[in-house]
Amino acid sequence: MVTDVLNTGFEVPIRGDATGQEPSARDEVESRGSRKQRTREALLEAALRLMREGSSFTGLSLREVAREAGVVPTAFYRHFRGMDELGLALVEEGGVTLRRLLREARRGPVDFTDMIRSSVLAYKRYVEDNRLQFLFVAGERAGGSPVIREAIRREVTHFTNEMAQDLRALNALPGLSTATLQMICGLVVNSMLNAAIDILDLPPKRPDLEQELVENFVRQLRVIFLGARQWQEQG
């Protein structure tokens, strides 16, 4: 909590990680737009941060988020009409995170000898690097309010289609129709999001469990791709 002794009636929103510079006497000027965007991001970040501890997004309150962002509750409304709208913004953010994953994979080192395993390891690292985003997307995909669930579904479908396109471009699984590729990628994406939950719930100091989880995921993907190749042969 910030004790505003001077009671100026104005307070720079503080992020919890305290990366922002203090509002000293020598403030450099900041355009209004950029400041607005800064608190907007502070709100989004606050919501994600709160989700890490107590349960899920649905259980979050507007005031709670505002408090965590270092902002008075009424200021929330300058940015979002309500929690649902903030949720939709988070969905979009999650969407770009997902698509970035594909983009990075696209120009990553292609290890043909053990492509699946190296992909899984890269994915695991990516999930851990973007904990909160995945926590939100995977968590609200089935649980959240209908409007948010719908938005996530759309985003996931988008991701799936893009992945199918990549698979086609790579010419893995040649001879499969686009529809079939999408169906297979749907399977893969489901498994990915599921694995994400498992990864995030992993107890902190258990490399054995990590290992087992990775191996299991690798095997599951192998099954899928074996089946996909087989599909191709049977028309």
Add this chain to the structure above:
Amino acid sequence: MVTDVLNTGFEVPIRGDATGQEPSARDEVESRGSRKQRTREALLEAALRLMREGSSFTGLSLREVAREAGVVPTAFYRHFRGMDELGLALVEEGGVTLRRLLREARRGPVDFTDMIRSSVLAYKRYVEDNRLQFLFVAGERAGGSPVIREAIRREVTHFTNEMAQDLRALNALPGLSTATLQMICGLVVNSMLNAAIDILDLPPKRPDLEQELVENFVRQLRVIFLGARQWQEQG
């Protein structure tokens, strides 16, 4: 709401579906134990019913559930220490629902000509018949409080293992180790729970979408089992 004109200070909890007989002047006696169990079930049912409309279990309040069950908030504590404990009870209930699915499948008509499709159709019907349970399990699997998520995970693992056992007994996929069968069933179960969400979110009067969803799920399972068979051959 029941208007208790006599103000007896006692009121039989009413279920929303009004299956219980009215508390007339000629009450037949009811053992204390069975009455307790009845309101307990009323609370569980109320929680599930409330989940159908507003979002998820996490967003439910103790008072809300008590109100829906036709019971005063304080009576809640006679049955559960809090919402978490009620959630755990729901998890267990969901677990038996899942296992009942397996049991029914076990002695169901085995249509060898198109086993996967008939299984999928049966599953779809089962999900629709047990809407609320699946809504809870699938929804809180990733979203709920840690303790509930853990409980669901355990229940799902149990289900998966049982399914693997059945697959072995059926001698489908002969030559695969138990561990491999479990891994494959994990994949199947994930897909099932995922499909459950889609089934539940299906707009009411769209047989075309239903059809497409079913076909997609069928194809996905086919891919998995094709892969599984292939796995067998490569040792």
Add this chain to the structure above:
DNA sequence: ATAGAATGTCAACACTTGTACACTGAAATT
């Protein structure tokens, strides 16, 4: 019959919640 446990009731508490209203002061526009 009588005591006790159990299952419910009501009233009250100290909080938190979402939202409305009137405000302030700096940035942007004129």
Add this chain to the structure above:
DNA sequence: AATTTCAGTGTACAAGTGTTGACATTCTAT
């Protein structure tokens, strides 16, 4: 230089929250 905009402020309110404590009624066991 004067004016307008607008992202922030504080206060307030009605409604809902979890939980406690003191009763009431009824089943059950002594």
